[in-house]
């Protein structure tokens with residue numbers, strides 16, 4: 001079996017001179033003067049809605065912004081290496097962590113396997129990225145992540161418990177964990193109970209084992225067993241592609257909320273329907289409104305990445321843009337070739353024939369896209 005964790009599990013190794021933040025040593029809990037204030041998750045879970053899943057390569061700032069505008073309960077960043085944050089020369093400009101202007105309700109997800117590094121990474125993430133809470137990745141099955149955390153921790157949950165304890169001690173923010181059912185068999189109840197005992201404020205369960213990766217179907221019966229076995233809220237994840245499935249899964253499994261990943265790519269409206277109790281079978285607006293939102297996504301992309309990095313390309317968005325318009329396959333080839341926002345506007349011109357009516361994701365930034373393109377493409 002590949003080694004998935006450091007042999008040195010103590011808190012004293014100090015690799016790279018890493019030191020605990022001072023709060024690690026504080027005797028008093030930040031809540032010691034009275035009953036604990038409800039944390040971020042408890043506050044957000046008091047209302048209806050669904051959560052935007054962490055998705056490496058997708059849940060970046062522009063996608064999170066579109067989901068948040070549509071009422072996502074909260075959003076989760078792409079996973080960020082604790083080691084990279086602490087020892088790798090990353091700065092507060094790291095795109096994976098940097099919030100968009102005014103971002104709120106965003107959870108930062110960290111992966112790693114060493115308590116000291118994770119504690120230091122929590123402190124750094126809190127100082128740099130203004131997270132609402134911090135999540136530990138215990139689900140990533142990608143080989144290059146093995147040995148450094150992710151789903152590997154499901155083989156040695158006792159290591160994960162020490163990570164949660166260290167993270168909790170490093171911050172007053174809620175600390176959560178996102179697990180799969182197990183490495184190759186379902187150990188999710190045992191793992192979740194240990195995580196809750198270690199101080200996790202919330203546990204998200206993707207209903208597959210790591211070995212399954214993304215094959216088969218998510219096991220929502222297993223997710224329900226976890227939800228019934230711990231006192232902390234459980235969020236369920238896996239294969240929710242539409243509003244009806246979301247509602248049905250949440251009711252049947254008893255989870256506090258559902259998380260939506262692939263089903264929200266090119267479809268931020270799924271969050272609006274679930275937040276507002278508007279349970280139409282298909283909350284997607286007109287093709288015109290979807291085209292305007294695809295264009296706005298492109299504009300947010302260039303704004304977010306250009307500002308600090310000078311990265312002009314829309315390349316990472318090429319796989320996303322067609323998802324806005326599954327019913328227009330004739331546009332897909334060109335959408336996967338775009339280089340600039342103007343290219344996106346040109347390809348979508350047949351649909352962008354006027355300023356969108358209701359249903360489009362429309363804010364101040366939308367207005368500027370509208371102004372820029374309405375004249376050119378009408």
Ligand SMILES: Cc1cc2nc3c(=O)[nH]c(=O)nc-3n(C[C@H](O)[C@H](O)[C@H](O)COP(=O)(O)O)c2cc1C
Pocket residue numbers: 053054055056057058077078079109137138139140178206237238239240259260261262263
């Ligand atoms: C492209 C991609 C990237 C992902 N990246 C992460 C990640 O960084 N952290 C994580 O905890 N889960 C990650 N996941 C798993 C999702 O958060 C989610 O649990 C899984 O996709 C099942 O939900 P879905 O069927 O709604 O997509 C990723 C999934 C996909 C498809």
